[in-house]
Amino acid sequence: MKAGIGFSRVPFSKETGAEAAAEACRLVEKPVLTFLFTTEGYDQEGVLEGVLSQTGASCLVGACGAGIVTPQGVYREGVAVLVLGGEGVSAVTAAVPFATGEAWETGKRLGKTLLDKAQVRAGTVFVFLDGLTDHISELLLGLYGVLGPGFRYAGGATGDNLRFQKTYQMTEHGVASSSVVAALVWGCSFGVGVGHGWRSVPVPLIITRARGRVLYELDEQPALEVYSRRLGGFDPKNFAEVGARHPLGLVDASGRFIIRDPLKVLPGGALQLVTDVPSRAAAYLMTAEKDDLLRVARDVAVTALQAVRIPRFALVFDCVSRSLLLRNSSEEVAVVREALGSLPFVGFLTFGEVAPYNDVPLFHNKSLVITVGGE
């Protein structure tokens, strides 16, 4: 198996795509699969055209994010390409529009499309979804329902430069928005690690009313009121900062948390989160220090590494809100780099991450997902 990585920050869309892809293809003559990560500010179709001009007949799956993760650090603008090739490595891609109100069915459709093209029973599925859509968790359950536990899952939600207006997803066939794209790879091994580092404040909050991403009530009262009271009160104008530092956590029977990130205040004291929360469930306020986040970055990298006999590369899907908290993402990148050793890696800043805690892909917030690929 071979992997090549390229990165470019040339301010011309087609050229930057071509440059990044050319660099990646130096090590892989005939790529089977191309990963493309971009940022807003480029003409996405131009970038894609540039990449495809270098990668030939390769399948492609891509995501636009809030930044590009490279071993040298995180860049707010740029284009990164990772190509895979080698004997026995195969891949197919699929793109499905994300139909409002039909998240589960969208996931099923995506799964069926992949299986129809691939006819395999095992492999790894990389999923990139529009981070501005709702019910992403349901979509992943629909996808898994078709594919089952024979596959591994990893990926992230696409984003923009934090204006939350429009994001992009790509395959070799073109660029889309409000969609979900996926690549199914087989013939090589992948290890997936996920973690967040957040700790819970022991007293629970009861989500008494929620629908999708909107949290209406906590403890039978307007959500903002209760949230603010628990934190000792704050000016709603500072919500973005406060919310970034105090997400909610949903706990499972083993005591492990999945994070839900508050995004903004809505009229009537409701809160919009980055992704859906269950109604009639217990949640906990979460907190973290920088060291907590950095420590988990190492753990995640090690978990992913240990699952692959001969690692060749890594993909990093890092929640943009972690970099906001860390102020300087280079520290986290440094931790990852140290953990991965000389393994080349690339990734993007996401609006949510896809990875399993057990077998089933879950949608995480404020988390770090590292996927190590190899033999």
Next chain:
Amino acid sequence: MDVRLAELAVLYEISSFGFSGSEGEFFRELVAKAVRLFGVRRVAMVLFEESARPACYAWGFPERFLQEQGGLLDYIHRNQCSPGGYVRDLEKKGAPVLLFLEKKREFTDRERRLLDILAGRVAELLHGYFREKRLVYLSTHDPLTGLYNRVFFEEELDRLEKGRSFPVSIIVCDLDGLKVANDVLGHKQGDELLRRAAQVIAGCVRGSDVVARVGGDEFAVILPQADRKVAEEVVERITESVERDNAQHPDLPLSVSVGAATAEDASRPLREVYAEADDAMYRDKLAREADPHRAVVRVLKAALAVKDYVAQGHTERVKKLACMLGEAVGLTRSDLDTLRLLADIHDVGKLGVPEHILFKPSPLTREEWEEVRRHPEVGYRLALSSPELAPVAELIRQHHERWDGKGYPRGLRGEEIHVLSRILAIADAYDAMTSERPYRPALLREEALEELKRCAGTQFDPHLVEVFVKLLDEKREGRAERRASLRPDALPQG
């Protein structure tokens, strides 16, 4: 986090789990909870409802995988005791449901305990769901036939009136002879007729059509987006289907009157269309009542045949003899029709006589005779209860009266007894005498005629006996001449 605190959060979420409104949505919520709270990788829920195939909801089972595993139930059965498998039959908790969850690693004891609580909550929710579903079903369906009921039918008319499903056709079907079947054969047989009729009608329509039982013996079908031509085709299919069903059930055939009407657009109220279809059905019914094989008669004959109350061929012979006599004395065609009907069902009252008396080989006691003598009255009351048979009710009552007034039940004499009953009495007696009975052998023809002549003026109308004897003598002579013409020495030589 301390797992005990986590357990409290999980318990809260389980206890507040509610039913979402449909089985599919409920299952998806169950999957989401099971995945998030317990890290499961497969979930299955099998609902065993009465008189329906099990409904299987499965998640995490790729199609090909299930085929290779021999199906979902087989897989559950094989994995129920595995460390990562959890199975609960919720029947004892009030829900006919099998619940299955699977995790890659084994479930801990604490997780199993929480899963038991989850299973209990699922059972509670589904029990309530099934109960409500049953109530809704009962409120909209006829329990005997399984078709929609009148309430639903009316609501559907209202709904379609506001919709865009025009043209809308309505077909009305009426089951003939149901009352007689219930009275004579019992409600069990009557119900069976209704079920068969329902099945026949429902089998002739599309899935989108609404078939309802709207009255005791009345059915109606609403056909959205069906014009007059389509409606007529369905009527034709129902008629043919009834005939096919009757070929399978010759002893108790269906008779269904059918009518149809159509509203081309919303300008015509659907209740008006329903009334028109009902009128058309009634016209069909009237046309069918002219049929000598009408339903009521068939039902009664079927009942008598089932009970073996009428000797083999007796009814047909009596009918033939009676009509021969009737024609000879100049009865009108209408009277002859009535006479035929009387011949068919004059003994229907015997359905009320206990079998041990009717078939007793030895002479009857006085009390037993009294029972037998009740049968003309019983037959009279039965016939009165049916509009089709009411015209012959009095004739049935009179068929054991005697010319000399010593008959029963009322002791009528002479021409107080209707001529049709007098004719029938002669034909009935002659055939009875010339047939084997449990208590005596058959008489010869001449002996029977002698007996008739002996009883003329007492038991029988003397004039009618004279005509009858002459007819039979003429017939015998006619047969003798024909036999003679067939002898070899009668053939022309040459």
